[in-house]
Amino acid sequence: MLEQLQRLQTHIGVLKTRIETLEKENASLLKDKDNSEEQAHSQISHKNSLITQKQDEIENLTEQLTQLQSQHASLNTDATALAERYARLEKSCTDLKNRFQEILAERNELRVIKEKMANETRHHLHDIKSLQDERERLIQKNEHAKSKVEAIIQRLAILGTEQDHHAQEIQQLAHPSESNEEV
Structure with missing residues (x-):
C-alpha cells in the first residue's frame, strides 16, 4: 500500500505539475486572449x-x-447664353459689314457725283469768266461807240449848221433820259 500511496503521490505530483503547467498555459492563453x-x-x-x-x-x-x-449646369447655361450672344454678335457683325459695304458704295457714288459737279462747276466758272470778259468787251465797245456818237454830236453843234435841230434829235436819241427831264 505504501507503494500505491507513493505512486499516488507521484501521480498527484505529476498531476500538480501538469495542473500548474496547464494553469500557466491557461493564464498565458488568457493573457494572449x-x-x-x-x-x-x-x-x-x-x-x-x-x-x-x-x-x-x-x-x-x-x-x-x-x-x-x-456649377457645371450653371456653366452650361452660361455657355448656351454666350453661344446665343456670339451668334447675335456675329449676325450684327455681318450686318455691319454689309452696311459698311453699302456706305462705301454710296461714298464712291458721291465721289463720282462730286467730281462731276466739280467739273461742271469749273466749266460754269469758265463760262462765267468768258461771259464777264465778253461783257467787259461789250461795255468797252458800247463806251467807245457812245464816245464816237458824242464826238459826232459835238462836231455838229460846233458847225452850227441848220441841222442843229437834227443834232438835237440825235442827242435825244443818244440820251433819252435827258430829253425826258426837259419835257
Missing part, C-alpha cells in the same frame, strides 16, 4: 474611425460633387 481582444478592439476602433473618416470624406465629396454639378 486579452491581448488579442485588446488588439482586435483597437483594430475595430481604428477601422471604425477609418470608416467614419471615409464616410465624412464621402459626404464631403458628395457635397463637392453636388456643387460641381450645379
